[in-house]
Amino acid sequence: MRHHGETAPTAAGAMAPAAGTPPAPSDWATLHRLLPYLWQYKWRVIAAIVFMVGAKFANVGVPILLKTLVDAMSIQPGDPAALLVVPVGLLLAYGALRLSTSLFTELRELVFAKATQGAARSIALQTFEHLHALSLRFHLERQTGGMTRDIERGVRGIESLISFTLFNVVATLVEVVLVLSVLAIKFDAWFAWITLAALALYILFTVLVTEWRTKFRREANEFDSAAHSKAVDSLLNYETVKYFNNEGFEARRYDESLERLRRARLKSQTTLSMLNTGQQLIIAVGLVAMLWRATQGVVDGRMTLGDLVMVNAFMIQLYIPLNFLGVIYREIKQSLTDLDKMFTLMDKEREVADAPGAQPLAGLDQPTVRFEDVVFAYDPGVVSTGGRTILQGISFEIPAGKTVAVVGPSGSGKSTLARLLFRFYDIQQGRITIAGQEIRSVTQASVRQAIGIVPQDTVLFNDTVAYNIAYGRPGATQEEIEAAARAARIHDFIASTPKGYATMVGERGLKLSGGEKQRVAIARTLLKNPPILIFDEATSALDSANERAIQAELQGVAQNKTTLVIAHRLSTVVDAHEILVMDAGRIIERGTHAQLLAQRGRYADMWTLQQSDPSA
Known part of the structure; x- marks a missing residue:
């Protein structure tokens, strides 16, 4: 009889249990x-x-x-x-x-x-x-x-x-x-x-x-x-x-x-x-x-x-x-x-968890960021076995209110620095401190609240432009949202659309171009207004004219903020207080733009190559 039947199977996990999985x-x-x-x-x-x-x-x-x-x-x-x-x-x-x-x-x-x-x-x-x-x-x-x-x-x-x-x-x-x-x-x-x-x-x-x-x-x-x-x-x-x-x-x-x-x-x-x-x-x-x-x-x-x-x-x-x-x-x-x-x-075990009794991050008026002999691998076991280590004894300091840039070839570990600073992963050796406090000893929420990032790969929510900008600080007024959009040089584009700030951006922001998505990401970070900023190839999807204009805006925003800039195009970091050149998880050169050019090392070679071929 039909009423004895069952509905179509719609339960069970997405995958069969792997070998070694504990019994249910x-x-x-x-x-x-x-x-x-x-x-x-x-x-x-x-x-x-x-x-x-x-x-x-x-x-x-x-x-x-x-x-x-x-x-x-x-x-x-x-x-x-x-x-x-x-x-x-x-x-x-x-x-x-x-x-x-x-x-x-x-x-x-x-x-x-x-x-x-x-x-x-x-x-x-x-x-x-x-x-x-x-x-x-x-x-x-x-x-x-x-x-x-x-x-x-x-x-x-x-x-x-x-x-x-x-x-x-x-x-x-x-x-x-x-x-x-x-x-x-x-x-x-x-x-x-x-x-x-x-x-x-x-x-x-x-x-x-x-x-x-x-x-x-x-x-x-x-x-x-x-x-x-x-x-x-x-x-x-x-x-x-x-x-x-x-x-x-x-x-x-x-x-x-x-x-x-x-x-x-x-x-x-x-x-x-x-x-x-x-x-x-x-x-x-x-x-x-x-x-x-x-x-x-x-x-x-x-x-x-x-x-x-x-x-x-x-x-x-x-x-x-x-x-x-x-x-x-x-x-x-x-x-x-x-x-x-x-x-x-x-x-599911929380790989990254707050320490017992962890307190919020303090002293953010002038936050200095330090990496002290940091060793990190995405597979924790390879550090002890001698496998591929992403960062190998990295040490540097971003003084409060200053800008430090990190450059180097793909795979050198530049973006990993940002992930570790946000504490998406815990390091295997060394220390990372903000305002003198190791980030593993304070709450994750307070660390992430203190940092704003403009990532290279911007993913937006399938909602309005206003929602995506306001995500940097939920509860912001329309005037504050528009001010952030002006600073990111995207207000005029938004205003020209039929629905303005109510325009839907589509799944993962696919209705916007790469440059438009990146400017929305910049706007929401500006709206958040944190004491520490990370720009991870923040202008990589922009044309030269807009890149120069927004670069000037970013430099203005970064004034008196502790800023880490991860860049491929060296022209965007020439004004940094210090530039670190990374390769294979190590810092091989450091100094100002002028000092690195004078050293005639890897940075100088990269500069010469990019001057002759801007796409390099």
Whole structure:
């Protein structure tokens, strides 16, 4: 029957667990982690349970009253009083019980909704905050499509798990206990034993077969997430796909994932049909045995016609939740898997964490930045094994209010300096200090609040121009936003667009040119107005005229600020107080522009090359 079916597989992680991954926690452990979030609303939980039990008592009372009503119809002919009074009173009571069942159920849903939604909100927010707290390494290695899918499923899983566990499984158990008690007390114990045996056999069969077929559904879920991740990744890189004319290639890759998903879903559906058939057979046998026993009792005179009606009504009421027990069990298991995936994200270790008792960065009136014998590798293990080290004993100082520039070939470690200063990674050896305080001893938030950066690769939010500029200081006024845009030489362009500052920039800012995106990045950094500035190839996407104009603006902004300039074009750093020349993770030359030219070393060679070929 179709209503036994399950929805398309939409849960499980984006990837199969890697070798060496710790075993998944038990279902009870996952439930135990969920309980504190629910217990914040303990009075609502208790009230919901009371309403649930009340609804089940009313539901069990309906067949009992129906039996009384049927028996009451056995009256002597010509007795109008009994026909008028007794049945009318029983009919009213019957209607009241039916109404009570619905009323208690709706009250339960109404009272518990806040607890369910509140728990889902708390867990989702905590996961979101934790993901932002994880290191840059985690986010560089992640699959965005799969990870967001895990969070989405986890939130849905909370609602499903609570609903199915508390209001289906527990409620059904309460009803089964009540029905078994009535059958055992009012009739002989065989009624209770037949019902209990059918229930036990049904549950055992459902659990065993569902556990067996879980691997097929998990496989389908993994293929589903893989297909989703490929689609998201391909669409995010739309321009690259077009550049290389690879639409067909991307479609084939996606189709391969869809084909694997199709085969896995067919296998899952086949085993589901086997499960449903077995469940129906068990239920049918149980119903036949119960009705045969009740019919024999009526024939023997041990039971009334009303008793037969009551037994049949009880079986129908038990049959409905039993009919969906397999679906409920599968959904509970799936919800537990989804929730565990989200808890797994929450358990990801924070590679970069604040030290216990860390205090905010202080003394930012004149912040001096120092790198002291810094050794760093993106793979921490290579430092001790002699592998590739990005920075090898780097030492320099950016005096308060001064500008230090770093130049050198690609891969020399220039941009790594900015990442370390923001503490996206922790160094393996040495110290980095701001205003005399090691950045590992103060809070990360205060370090990042004190620094503004204009990165080489600018990525914008899919929102308005005003939103992206104001991101430097949320809450800034429109006048402040426009002032920052003027300083970044982008106000006139924004004003010329039909929607002005309300213009949407598109996914990752793709509606803007490279130069426009970079000027937006400059504007939001100017709006932030931090005491420490980092310009990482800040004008690389600009034409020569705009570069010169904005370079003058940046020099004005950098006055009296501690500034690190990472540059490729040497013409942009000639006014720096000190220039560092890096190569292979080491500082090979340092001095002012004039001093470095006089040394006739690597810097002088780079200068000569760029003067003859500005694109070099």
